[in-house]
Amino acid sequence: MQVENTFAALGLAEPLLRALAESGYSTPTPIQQQAIPVVLGGRDLLAAAQTGTGKTAGFALPIIQQQMGHDKRARDGRPRVLILTPTRELAAQVEESVRTYAAHVPVRSFAVFGGVNINTQSRALRRPVEILVATPGRLLDHVNQGTIKLTDIETLVLDEADRMLDMGFIHDIKKIMAKLPAQRQNLLFSATFSAEIRSLAQGLLKDPASVDVAPRNTTAERVAQSLHIVDKGTKRDLLIHLVREHQWFQVLVFSRTKHGADRLAEQLTRAGIPAQALHGNKAQNARIRTLDAFKNGKLQVLVATDIAARGIDVDQLPMVVNYELPNVPEDYVHRIGRTGRAGAEGRALSLVDPELEAKQLRDIERLIGQRIERIEVAGFTCAELAQPRAGQRPNRKAQAPAQRHSHRHQREHGDQPPRRASKPHDGAPRQADGKSGTPPRPNSRRGKPAGSKPQR
CATH class of the missing domain: 3.40.50.300 (P-loop containing nucleotide triphosphate hydrolases)
Incomplete structure (x- = not known):
């Protein structure tokens, strides 16, 4: 019965x-x-x-x-x-x-x-x-x-x-x-x-x-998880590009520190993306106003620290971004639990520096018992960012850590240079939503992707 x-x-x-x-x-x-x-x-x-x-x-x-x-x-x-x-x-x-x-x-x-x-x-x-x-x-x-x-x-x-x-x-x-x-x-x-x-x-x-009802440290079944391997100094440009390219209009972004949350919110706002920070140093009335604006769709991006985000309960929140991975792997589970709630579909995207955050990533994948899907965006991978433009000499400081290591390994052992990541068979780079298309390369002088459309 x-x-x-x-x-x-x-x-x-x-x-x-x-x-x-x-x-x-x-x-x-x-x-x-x-x-x-x-x-x-x-x-x-x-x-x-x-x-x-x-x-x-x-x-x-x-x-x-x-x-x-x-x-x-x-x-x-x-x-x-x-x-x-x-x-x-x-x-x-x-x-x-x-x-x-x-x-x-x-x-x-x-x-x-x-x-x-x-x-x-x-x-x-x-x-x-x-x-x-x-x-x-x-x-x-x-x-x-x-x-x-x-x-x-x-x-x-x-x-x-x-x-x-x-x-x-x-x-x-x-x-x-x-x-x-x-x-x-x-x-x-x-x-x-x-x-x-x-x-x-x-x-x-x-x-x-x-x-x-929730086995220990499991992640929400309805949350599609993915990550971009990207140098720390390029994360901001990539985030701006993704918000614009995919027209994300309600995004919860996690920062490890209060200062980092403030700085990122200011940078996004200057780029034409309405953003505010939420953390413990904000006055309570200001925090309530910020949360209400985000819940009501008046604020496009909310940049929050882990503790401040514990009370965020937004119906149908579509996207969570880990701008920096948490030091405690269990916090990753709490973070992505902000989306995919009450039967809704959700997505969680992480921006991972291959040198600075390798340990955190290993700990998170060990905890959740799965490998998070790696996704590339043309112009924002570590290997591409290390390549000199036409007429320029290679800049060793600009090279990604993994790329510098590969070059040193070549000199010492005579190996062939590592191959660039292969593209899908249709020749179009894969993007965060699985669609094809070539996004613009970042314009380092302006601090944002060249050719980006202004916010409406």
Whole structure:
């Protein structure tokens, strides 16, 4: 007998089903199918779920339904549900989702996080709030000031617990847990189950149900992954060329550093491609404005660091670009998980310097258990960039590292020079989308591809 795969079959109340229908959701994801009945039943839960799996609805929907069963509103400053998240952006995103699902029920939510005026938050907390979403540091600020009391907490959710531990929040989490009632429901969600996560779960959860819908460190099945081998100094020109050539109008680009994100966003903007950076040094209001512009399609390129991007949840985001590979291979999985979400197709492209990022690439491919497809764009491969133009002498400094090594190997061993990468049989170089066509060569004097069309 086939089980009906609907939200109604999971036991959700009519007001929640109405809110889901209004939001365009009709079929639960695997994490929602497994987690919602567990949470409704009151059990603790240990869930392995990566971004893009629908995990927020997996805990938010049943929690809201539980709160609907109360006859009275929560007391001022005394929430009944606490959802802890690692970043400001994720806290705002989760609270927005809770508000959406609770549109037709008298359950109020609120988010507290750093980067904004704490007094404004304190005034808002004078009203009843059933569900509080918070980052650990700002929550403790409110607890110490007496504007939030945790004595009425019935349900604790640790969302993206692995990232919270990576960011050094373990001590804050332990302080918070010490202030909670002993009798409560605990839900822990993590993309990976490291030894630290298992240790935390052992001390937090009591006889938990276990849900694993995303095997450890696997990448999204709907994300097509590829990479360009390109010298570091040419990455910017290649990115500009690709954005223009393929008319990408919503691209999330990852940079390793805050300074690098700022610099790249400025360079793209000067090239006529609207871009802004998102990282921890930005004021919270500025970060919210930037995210809203990107989600609404008013911003073509968002350049983000790993931590800042954890809260980015954009429906139908088509493209993620790793301008630089992350030092931690697991972060690659989190990055590309921003696209290909909720059943949509997505693409992830990496720009890889063959000398500086060879180790990171090996670690990533070992982690995901597959070789990422290499794609060439004429005029931007390392071998081509090392070739002198007509009438010019070879510039050893401009040669790609791999090419310099090959020349030295020739002199020492008398080998034949390495062959250039062969082109497809139709004579047209292969591009990122698999189509044929010869893109213009980069104009080094102007810092962008020659003959590029202006942005409309």
